[in-house]
Every structure is written in C-alpha cells, then in structure tokens.
Amino acid sequence: MEDYGSGFEAEPGLDEGSIVARAQDGDLRAFEHLVNSYQGRLFRLAYRMLNDRGDAEDVVQEALTASWRGLARLQDVQAFGGWVYRLATNRCLDVLRKRSTRTEHITDPQDILSISTDGAGSDQLSDPAYAAERTARDDGLTAVLNTLPPEQRACWLLREMHGRSYAEIGATLKISPTAVRGRLARARIQIAEGMNEWR
Amino acid sequence: MALDDEPRLGCGRSIDRIWTTIDQPLNAHEQTCRQCQAARAQLKRLNEATQALREADLHDEALTPRSGVKTAIMDVARAEIRRSKRILLASNGNGTTEISEQALSSVIRAAAAEVPGIHARRCHIEISSATSDSSVDDPPSGQSGVIGPHLVIGLRSAVAPDINIPRTVQLLRQRIITAIPAGIGISAGTINITVEDLYDV
C-alpha cells in the first residue's frame, strides 16, 4: 500500500466531477486520470468509425488535447464525458468527410465485403492473430457497420457500444433525441438485414 | 424531415418497439405477423452480435492506443500549464520567492483528502490587497513567526450525501489552517468553502 505516493490512488473513490474540477484548475494528475479513463473508450469509438489505428490515435490525441484546452470553459463538471465523446465523434466525422473527397464512397454491402477480404478496406483483417481471435459474427457485424453512413454509424456506436444517452448523442449530431431514436431504429434494421446477407 | 419519422415495418409496427420488447413474449399481433417475426428474429441476432462485439472490443488489447498517445497529450498539457497565476511569498534584496496557485491548491487538497466525506474541487486563491504591502518588506531577521501575503481562498467542494455538512466544513477549515503554514510557511488567511454538489458513494 506504500506504492502510490503520487496520483489518485492516494485518494480512492474520488468522484469524476471532483477530478474534472481539479483538472480545470490545472491539476495535471487529475487530467492524467481522465486521459487514462477515456483514451481507451475514445480509441474504440474512433477505430470503429475509421478502421485505421493511426487515424484513431490521432482522433484520441486531438480530442483529449482539445479537452485540456477547453476545460476552463466547461460549466458542468458532470458533462465532461459527453463533451469528450462529442469532440472525438466530430473529429471522426471530419476525417471521413476529408476521406470521401479523396475516394469513392462505398455504400453497397457487397463492395465493402470484397474490399475488406482483400485487406484494403481495414487493417484488422491483415493481422492474422487479430483475425483468429475474432468470431465470424463480430466480423459480419463490423463489416455491415462500415456500410452505414458516418453519422448513422456514429449514432449506433455511441448508443450500442458506449451507452451514451439519446440527449447526448443528439447534442453531438445536432439532432433531437427523438431523431436519434429514429436513426438508431433504422440503423438496427439495416445492420440486421445486412448481417443476413453476410451469412 | 421525413428521415426522422419513426421507422415502421410494412405492417405498421414500430421497429423501435420491437427492439425494446425483444426479450418479452410475442403479443397477439406479432404471433400472426410474419413481417414482425422476421424482423424480431433478425434484431435478436443483432442484439446478441452487438453484445458480443461490445465485450470483445472492451477486452481486446489490440484496441487500445499506443502509450505515445498519452505521452503526447500530457506533454502538451504540461507545456501549457505554466500560465497559472503566481503569488508572491517573500521578497528581499536576495531575490523573490513566488508560488503558483496550482502548488498552493495542492496543499489545500492534500489537507482536504484527510477529511472523510468531502471532496475538494476547484480552488481559487486571491491576495487581499489591504495587507499585501507588508509582504514586500524585508521580514525582521531571525523572526520565525508565520508571515506573508493575506490569502483569500475560495474552495468549492462536493460532499457525501450522509454527512453533517457544517461539522465537516468546519473540520476541513481547521485542516487547511494547519496545513498552509506547515506546507508553505505563510498564514492561511481567509478561507471560503462552498459546498456545490453531492457525490455518490
């Protein structure tokens, strides 16, 4: 138990609101704690949005750096999580917008399947160890997911993979919580049908 | 916008409704409607696939950023933090000693960490201008009494729901009054503590 010395292990059970407040005052260890707590989640979101490790890491870095710079302006400490998710989501959408001006947009599930089995559409399948650990079901779901339009995919990921609220997702995508609900329902049925074809 | 209307199957059933009742028994309509049954079977499969993917991603070591990402974030944070306010502690012919508001706050927070049921949040420190002149004068040599600027500390806090707030705040104030002379070497001055929130235990 003498091992902590510095860091938040010295204050176990500190609530996230208090940690955010300290980071707002420029407490680096508090901010580091937030980085530890969010970098993995944001990376998983960005990776599923972008299918590229490097791009996903850039998004995590940019979003958390931006959160540091904007912390002082955050009014409600409880809103930190939703806010960094929003920063990351919007950066992912920016990256995809830039990509779509460079490459053709793929919308047909059959297209993405043939591309990802070539290993060109995503880097995960090029890694044999990675692919072996993944079940065909996971691959089917992610392949179909990649055929959804970016905002719909973001909507689905934020809700189904990250458990964010309708209100928060709506604020991120600048639509009403009701519209989030509708978009999710549409995404679900589309993915479900796509998975049928994959099978 | 039509896109945001609630999506429905051909039979008129809301897809969202099928999703939210996926674990419940079929109702009268669903028992006879083939569209509903097909959609339900598909969504059920999706539900399982979703849970499996969530679990797999969560525990996938490969789905974490390299350590360099955090290093880069913290480098920027560290480089930009030095702009925090400085408070003059002592000044004489040999030079000045100042302290960052950050360093002062960390002594206050360390003191607060010893008081159960209360979490220190934002801490704002001002110097009372009425007495700040005395801090610029050379202190009489050999005097070991506590001197320095008159601090005005504004500390915000969150408390556990089940505590006696006045007693806890008083305890925290006492801890700070002891900790500042011990850790920094000046008097604690005025301490304003605000309880702004409850935290879950």
Next chain:
Amino acid sequence: MSENPLQSQLITSKLIASLAARTTLETPGVLRLEPTVKGFLARLGPAALQRLSNSAGQNGTYRDDGVRVTINDNVAVVHLDIATDIAYTALNVAETVQQRVRGNIGHTGLTVGKVDISILAIEPPPPAKIS
C-alpha cells in the same frame, strides 16, 4: 563594474546554470526542477529547439529545464522553477536554495544578483522503489 570584461566570458551562463541546478537538487525538500516549454520542445525535435535558441539565446542568457541564468557586467541573475516535497515547508526550502545558490555562485568570483524562485508544484515524495 565591468573593468574586467574577460571575466564574464570565462565563466559562462551555462556553467552557472548547471551549478545552480545541482545546488538546488541537493537541497533537502526539493523534488526536482520543473521542466519548461523548452524541455517539451526538445522532445518535438531539433527544428523546434533551433527556433527557440535563435530567439532566446541572446544577451548571455542560458535556459535549461527549470533554470534561467543571465550574466551582465559580471553579475549573475538566477531564476529557478522548483517542485517541493509536501512534507517540508516550501518557503523554508526556497530560502535555503537561495542561500546555497548565492554561496556557490559567489565562489566562482561572480557577483550574485537576485536569485528568484518559483515554487510550481508541491507534491508527496515519489514512492521508494520496492524491489
């Protein structure tokens, strides 16, 4: 005064900076010198450093992590950014650093001007290594 202009060239601001840094780190209660923006830039690469030294390397000033020394007319002015151990009284630590740095620089034959200290962090000491 500057009747002996050679003196300031013999003793460089870099030498005084490393003397001041070592003296500071040997003072009980000092955890470290606080890295500045330059330390951060150093990790970004030589180009960033180049830009910095071009803009700040004039007038006999030397900067390193947490230390800034200027020598003008045989007078050394020192600024130190430090982190101290919370178990010590920070102001006492700073005063001891000030006295020791003044003393050690004085031994070089330079005149010591102001030794200014900024306490930028107060922390618990790093945990002892348990093997």
